[in-house]
Amino acid sequence: MKAEGIDIVSFGAGEPDFNTPEPVCDAAIEAIRAGFTKYTPTAGIPSLRQAISAKLERENRLRYTPDQIVVTCGAKQAIYNALQVLIDPDDEVILISPFWMTYAEQVRLAGGVPVIVQTHHKAGFIPDYEDLREAITTKTKAILVNSPSNPTGAVLPRATLKEIAGLSVRFGLWIVADEIYEHLIYDGLRHISIASLGAEVLGRTVTINGCSKSYAMTGWRIGYAAAPLEVAKAMSNLQDQVTSNATSFAQWGAVAAMNLDPSVIETMRSEFQARRDLIYDLLTAIPYVSMAKPQGAFYALPDISAYIGNELKSDSDLASYLLERAKVAVVPGSVFHGPGHIRLSYAISRKDIVKGVARIAEALSQRMA
Numbered sequence: 001m002k003a004e005g006i007d008i009v010s011f012g013a014g015e016p017d018f019n020t021p022e023p024v025c026d027a028a029i030e031a032i033r034a035g036f037t038k039y040t041p042t043a044g045i046p047s048l049r050q051a052i053s054a055k056l057e058r059e060n061r062l063r064y065t066p067d068q069i070v071v072t073c074g075a076k077q078a079i080y081n082a083l084q085v086l087i088d089p090d091d092e093v094i095l096i097s098p099f100w101m102t103y104a105e106q107v108r109l110a111g112g113v114p115v116i117v118q119t120h121h122k123a124g125f126i127p128d129y130e131d132l133r134e135a136i137t138t139k140t141k142a143i144l145v146n147s148p149s150n151p152t153g154a155v156l157p158r159a160t161l162k163e164i165a166g167l168s169v170r171f172g173l174w175i176v177a178d179e180i181y182e183h184l185i186y187d188g189l190r191h192i193s194i195a196s197l198g199a200e201v202l203g204r205t206v207t208i209n210g211c212s213k214s215y216a217m218t219g220w221r222i223g224y225a226a227a228p229l230e231v232a233k234a235m236s237n238l239q240d241q242v243t244s245n246a247t248s249f250a251q252w253g254a255v256a257a258m259n260l261d262p263s264v265i266e267t268m269r270s271e272f273q274a275r276r277d278l279i280y281d282l283l284t285a286i287p288y289v290s291m292a293k294p295q296g297a298f299y300a301l302p303d304i305s306a307y308i309g310n311e312l313k314s315d316s317d318l319a320s321y322l323l324e325r326a327k328v329a330v331v332p333g334s335v336f337h338g339p340g341h342i343r344l345s346y347a348i349s350r351k352d353i354v355k356g357v358a359r360i361a362e363a364l365s366q367r368m369a
């Protein structure tokens with residue numbers, strides 16, 4: 001529709017709309033000019049693994065030596081590597097729903113079985129301890145934790161992280177902790193890495209992170225995993241037969257990203273917070289729409305189930321209706337195992353947020369007319 005010249009407001013993007021910070025671009029360009037255009041060690045150049053190790057200690061209170069770190073082609077490959085080396089056929093992996101759809105597909109690609117623990121917007125999408133406990137069987141191998149979350153924007157409180165850590169230690173489960181949105185967190189909250197909660201949980205966790213979201217570097221494809229040594233080695237061995245190293249000069253950009261002045265990230269974070277406030281106020285002003293206030297990442301996941309009915313049988317139908325009628329693109333919640341919701345990314349300008357949500361409100365009011 002955009003190609004036809006139709007004015008679409010897209011709330012679909014899963015990436016920051018900012019440019020990659022200059023020092024990062026400069027470092028990569030310099031690396032190209034200096035001839036760093038060849039293969040690197042599979043798990044990443046020593047300077048980057050060292051910089052990540054220092055970053056994890058400084059910001060996350062995590063002690064991982066450089067040889068416990070594997071640099072990957074995006075956080076997506078880090079999660080993939082982790083699941084491939086940890087999961088055997090028929091192993092169960094607990095996913096807290098709504099979740100980023102890639103988790104379920106990657107669990108299946110590893111021969112595992114996703115087991116879903118549902119959460120609700122009325123509880124801020126925080127999982128209930130009993131639900132987590134009941135999901136554990138003799139086949140459970142791992143639990144995937146994503147805080148701040150795509151698509152809910154939920155930030156798991158310390159108490160919940162402690163509960164999950166306790167279950168992991170008690171039942172011998174692995175934790176795959178996807179912390180890719182760690183810097184995009186609002187209202188003065190602080191990100192807590194679950195592996196920082198104790199030595200036992202550290203030994204059972206693969207911490208996933210990367211440059212994509214915090215440093216506006218989605219296209220660079222630099223992610224990483226930090227894990228107990230034997231797991232890190234297995235991930236590196238696997239990657240050696242799949243992609244080899246992440247792009248050489250992008251790794252030099254990532255070294256600069258790890259050492260960026262915090263004010264660069266803060267400028268982006270505070271803009272996202274202002275947009276979060278704006279979209280929350282606008283969406284909750286629409287009759288019959290309810291939602292939890294996102295505390296991190298850049299997604300809103302309102303419950304629009306009141307508008308489903310008659311010819312619009314699902315959130316997917318409603319998303320199609322909004323595209324046709326309001327010229328607004330959103331992602332149906334069912335994609336994330338969150339039926340009755342739609343996901344809006346607010347990684348777009350405030351002007352577009354105002355315009356797009358006004359269009360949604362108008363289209364929804366027609367449904368009730």
Ligand SMILES: Cc1ncc(COP(=O)(O)O)c(C=O)c1O
Pocket residue numbers: 014073074075076077100146149150178180210211212218221222223
């Ligand atoms: C929760 C979550 N984890 C990981 C990723 C992937 O990050 P990368 O682009 O570094 O592979 C995304 C991207 O949308 C995401 O939302």
